[in-house]
Amino acid sequence: SNLTDSLSLFLSVSFVTGVLAMFSQQPQDLVVVAGQPVTLPCSIPGYHGVVLWIKDGLALGVGRDLSGYPRYTVVGDHSTGEHHLRIQRVELMDDAVFECQAIQAAMRSRPARLTVLVPPEDPVIEGGPVVSLRAGDPLNLTCHADNAKPAASIIWIRNGEVLNGAMYSKTLLRDGRRESTVSTLYISPSNIETGQKIICRASNKAIPNGKETSVTIDIQHLPLVNLSVEPQPVLEGNLVKFHCSAKANPPVTQYRWAKGGNVIKEVSGDTYEVIVDHSFFTEAVSCEVTNPLGSTNISRNVDVYFGPRMAAEPQSLQVDLGSDAVFNCAWTGNPSLTIVWMKRGSGVVLSNENILTLKAVRQEDAGKYVCRAVVPRVGAGEKEVSLTVNGPPTISSTQTHQAPHGEKGQIKCFIRSTPPPDRIAWSWKETVLESGTSGRYTVETVSTEDGVLSTLTMSNIVPADFQTIYNCTAWNSFGSDTEIIRLKEQGGTQGSPGSTSLLPLMTANISIHGNNIICWPNYAKFIMLILLYMISHSCFVNHINLLLN
Numbered sequence: 440s441n442l443t444d445s446l447s448l449f450l451s452v453s454f455v456t457g458v459l460a461m462f463s464q465q466p467q468d469l470v471v472v473a474g475q476p477v478t479l480p481c482s483i484p485g486y487h488g489v490v491l492w493i494k495d496g497l498a499l500g501v502g503r504d505l506s507g508y509p510r511y512t513v514v515g516d517h518s519t520g521e522h523h524l525r526i527q528r529v530e531l532m533d534d535a536v537f538e539c540q541a542i543q544a545a546m547r548s549r550p551a552r553l554t555v556l557v558p559p560e561d562p563v564i565e566g567g568p569v570v571s572l573r574a575g576d577p578l579n580l581t582c583h584a585d586n587a588k589p590a591a592s593i594i595w596i597r598n599g600e601v602l603n604g605a606m607y608s609k610t611l612l613r614d615g616r617r618e619s620t621v622s623t624l625y626i627s628p629s630n631i632e633t634g635q636k637i638i639c640r641a642s643n644k645a646i647p648n649g650k651e652t653s654v655t656i657d658i659q660h661l662p663l664v665n666l667s668v669e670p671q672p673v674l675e676g677n678l679v680k681f682h683c684s685a686k687a688n689p690p691v692t693q694y695r696w697a698k699g700g701n702v703i704k705e706v707s708g709d710t711y712e713v714i715v716d717h718s719f720f721t722e723a724v725s726c727e728v729t730n731p732l733g734s735t736n737i738s739r740n741v742d743v744y745f746g747p748r749m750a751a752e753p754q755s756l757q758v759d760l761g762s763d764a765v766f767n768c769a770w771t772g773n774p775s776l777t778i779v780w781m782k783r784g785s786g787v788v789l790s791n792e793n794i795l796t797l798k799a800v801r802q803e804d805a806g807k808y809v810c811r812a813v814v815p816r817v818g819a820g821e822k823e824v825s826l827t828v829n830g831p832p833t834i835s836s837t838q839t840h841q842a843p844h845g846e847k848g849q850i851k852c853f854i855r856s857t858p859p860p861d862r863i864a865w866s867w868k869e870t871v872l873e874s875g876t877s878g879r880y881t882v883e884t885v886s887t888e889d890g891v892l893s894t895l896t897m898s899n900i901v902p903a904d905f906q907t908i909y910n911c912t913a914w915n916s917f918g919s920d921t922e923i924i925r926l927k928e929q930g931g932t933q934g935s936p937g938s939t940s941l942l943p944l945m946t947a948n949i950s951i952h953g954n955n956i957i958c959w960p961n962y963a964k965f966i967m968l969i970l971l972y973m974i975s976h977s978c979f980v981n982h983i984n985l986l987l988n
Contacts, residue, residue: 460483460484460485460486460541460544460546461483461484462481462482462483462539462546462548463482463483463484463520464480464481464482464523465480465481465539465548465549465551466479466480466481466524466537466538466539466548466549466551467480467551468551468552468553468554469551469552469553469554470554470556470644471529471553471554471555471556472529472555472556472557472558472645472646473529473530473531473555473556473557473558473645474528474529474530475528475529476525476526476527476528476529477525477526477529477533477553478514478523478524478525478526479492479523479524479526479537479539479551479553480523481521481522481523481524481539481548482515482519482520482521482522482523483520483522483541483544483546484519484520485520486520486541486543486544487520488541488542488543488544489501489502489541489542489543490502490513490522490539490540490541490542491539491540491542492505492511492513492522492524492537492538492539492540493537493538493539493540493547494535494536494537495535495536496536499511499524503517503522510526510527510528510530511524511525511526511527512524512525512527513525522539524537524539526553529553529555530555531555531557531588531614531616531617533553533555534553534554534555534588534616535553536550536551536552536553537550537551537553538550538551555588556588556589556643556644556645557586557587557588557616557617557645558587558591558643558645558646558650559584559585559586559587559591559620559641559642559643559646559650560584560585560586560587561650561652562582562583562584562591562593562639562640562641562650562651562652563582563583563652564580564581564582564637564639564652564653564654565580565581565582565583566580566654567652567653567654568652568653568654568655569654569655569657570654570655570656570657571657571658571659572631572656572657572658572659573658573659573660573732574628574658574659574660574661575628576628577625577626577627577628577631578624578625578626578628578631578656579623579624579625579626580595580623580624580626580637580639580654581621581622581623581624582595582621582622582623582624582639582641582652583619583620583621584619584620584622584639584641584650585619585620586612586617586619587617587618587619587620587641587643587645588616588617588618588643588645589618589643589644590609590618590619590620590643591618591620591641591642591643592620592641592642592643593605593607593620593622593639593640593641594639594640595622595624595637595638595639595640596637596638596640596651597635597636597637597638598635602624602626602637604624604625605622605623605624605625606622606623606624606625607620607621607622608620608621609621620641622639624637631656631658632656632658633656633657633658633688634655634656634657635655635656636653636654636655636656637653637654637656638651638652638653639651639652639653657688658688659688659689659732660687660688660732661687661730661732661733661734661735662685662686662687662691662728662729662730662734662735663685663686663687663735664683664684664685664726664728664735664736664737665683665684665685665737666681666682666683666684666724666725666726666737666738666739667681667682667684668680668681668724668739668741669682671741671742672742672743672744673715673741673742673743673744674743674744674745674817675715675716675717675743675744675745675746676714676715676716677714677715678712678713678714678715679712679713679714679715679719679741680710680711680712681696681710681711681712681713681724681726681739682709682710683696683709683710683711683726683728683737684709685709685728685735687728687730688730689730689731689732690730691728691729691730692729692730692731693707693728693729694706694707694708694709694726694727694728694729695707695726695727695729696711696724696725696726696727697724697725697727698718698719698722698723698724698725699718699722699723709726711724711726715741715743716743716745717743717745717748717771717773719740719741719743720740720741720742720743720745720773721740721771722740723738723739723740724738724739724740724741725737725738725739726738742773743773744773744774744814744817745772745773745814745817745818746772746814746817746818746819746820747770747771747772747776747812747813747814747818747819747820748770748771748772748820749769749770749820749822750769750770750771751767751768751769751793752768752822753766753767753768753810753822753824754766754824755824755825755826755827756824756825756826756827757826757827757828757829757857758800758826758827758828758829759828759829759830760800760801760802760828760829760830760917761799761800761801762799762800763796763797763798763799763800764796764797764800764804764826765794765795765796765797766780766794766795766796766808766810766824767793767794768780768793768794768795768810768822769793770810770812770820772812772814772817772818773814773817774814774815774817775814776812776813776814777791777812777813777815778790778791778792778793778810778811778812779791779810779811779812779813780792780795780808780809780810780811781808781809781811782806782807782808782809783806783807783808783809783823784806784807789808795808795810797826800826800828801828802828802830802833804826804828805826805827805828805855805857806825806826807823807824807825807826808823808824808825808826809821809822809823810822810823810824827857828857829857829858829917830857830917830918831856831915831917831918831919831920832854832855832856832860832913832914832915832918832919832920833854833855833856833920834852834853834854834855834911834912834913834920834921834922835852835853835855835922836850836851836852836853836911836922836924837851837924839924839925839926839927840924840925840926840927841926841927841928841929842897842900842904842926842927842928842929843900843928843929843930844900844901844902844928844929845899845900845901846899846900847896847897847898847899847900848896848897848900848904848926849894849895849896849897850894850895850897850909850911850924850926851892851893851894851895852892852893852911852913852922852924853890853891853892853893854890854891854892854893854911854913854920855889855890856890856891856913856915857915858915858916858917859886859891859915860891860913860914860915861914861915861916862913862914863884863891863893863911863912863913863914864911864912864913865880865882865893865895865909865910865911865912866909866910866912867907867908867909867910868907872895879897879898879899880895880896880897881895881896881898882894882895882896883896891913893911893913895909895911897926900926902928904926905925905926905927905928907925907926908923908925909923909924909925909926910922910923910924911924
């Protein structure tokens with residue numbers, strides 16, 4: 440190093456007009472930021488010749504005349520040999536090697552490298568200052584820091600912490616000196632929150648503290664909707680308020696209400712008030728909230744308390760004797776209801792299910808049945824149905840009728856029959872009469888809601904009428920039934936001494952099936968007595984034969 444210094448000193452010393460000249464100051468390598476001033480020193484005491492400044496091998500001018508470079512000025516006391524080069528507002532083009540030369544002394548200074556640093560332009564985040572994305576999408580941010588020398592370094596900062604994982608790329612510009620830097624940052628959806636501020640900071644040697652810009656994250660989403668119903672539970676006929684609260688970004692543009700899928704056109708805000716009925720229990724009320732991204736729909740049923748309402752109405756049945764009868768009855772109600780099946784007039788519960796099954800029905804099963812539903816503390820309802828049993832007719836009648844002697848008298852029989860009777864006949868002695876008039880006798884038949892009433896009317900009643908047995912017989916496709924009826928004198932005694940003791944024992948029903956006669960006596964001695972009676976009244980058997988024929 441001592442040799443180098445000695446050589447440098449030797450090269451810097453010369454004799455001009457007999458005076459020893461040497462550089463007391465020479466330019467040094469400098470690093471300067473573009474836009475700042477800089478002075479390159481050059482002092483040659485005692486030298487009064489021409490001094491040139493050389494830039495990258497080219498002279499800037501002669502002496503102090505640097506008119507071709509308006510930002511360049513030679514400054515200092517010329518008389519003392521000061522020839523400093525002053526550069527105002529250093530630019531990138533000033534990045535070069537400079538020399539100071541004393542022409543007459545044939546001296547040149549050491550080369551001085553002037554390195555110009557250029558800070559990056561203000562960084563720019565694409566899409567800023569607010570970056571919007573849909574909820575669930577990842578975030579990709581790109582930041583540019585251009586025209587820097589050297590290339591800028593970029594870091595990302597959130598909440599005071601540097602975010603790692605960014606991708607970088609650099610591009611050399613046409614001037615071959617400056618570079619542009621691009622940094623791309625990826626953030627997963629789970630690591631993003633709306634309203635967050637993310638900073639891009641670019642720096643290089645020209646600006647160690649860097650320049651920065653930021654964006655605010657705006658996460659956009661469909662409306663987040665909550666539908667409240669107050670009060671609940673509520674009794675049918677009371678007021679209920681629906682409130683549709685929504686958070687949305689962008690903001691809500693429309694509310695639309697519907698019930699059971701049908702739009703409620705008269706309501707357009709976030710609140711719907713209505714008097715509720717049972718339908719609100721099964722038909723949901725929905726609120727659809729819309730913003731520019733789309734719509735969100737939410738629905739709620741109302742816990743409406745209401746009394747029983749028929750869901751499946753039971754139907755009256757007509758079944759054949761011995762068949763099963765199945766009734767189906769369905770109700771809705773809230774809270775849960777209880778179903779009871781009973782026969783009208785009976786307190787016996789037949790079923791607590793929707794379905795009532797009657798196995799192998801008999802004639803006595805015919806009648807009215809009630810399906811009753813009860814919602815505790817709310818209400819009750821019932822539905823009545825009929826069971827009609829197809830079978831032989833059944834006759835009911837008072838077996839002894841009274842009438843005054845010499846006047847008009849009537850005896851009646853009431854026939855219940857499903858299907859209706861094909862034929863009804865009265866018979867006594869040798870006579871059979873189905874309708875119309877025969878002598879003193881007239882038969883009239885009247886249909887009622889419950890059956891058929893047949894009346895045998897006798898005019899000018901004679902004593903023999905009180906001794907006659909009258910048979911009322913009815914037929915349908917399932918069989919027949921017969922009732923024996925007697926006429927008693929009103930206010931008097933009946934019949935001959937030989938037969939009066941028998942009459943109280945003759946209270947019987949006789950059913951005729953084919954050619955068989957079946958009797959149900961009221962007393963144990965009836966069989967013996969009826970034989971005696973038939974011997975004394977042989978016409979009784981003849982009457983039966985007439986009916987059978």
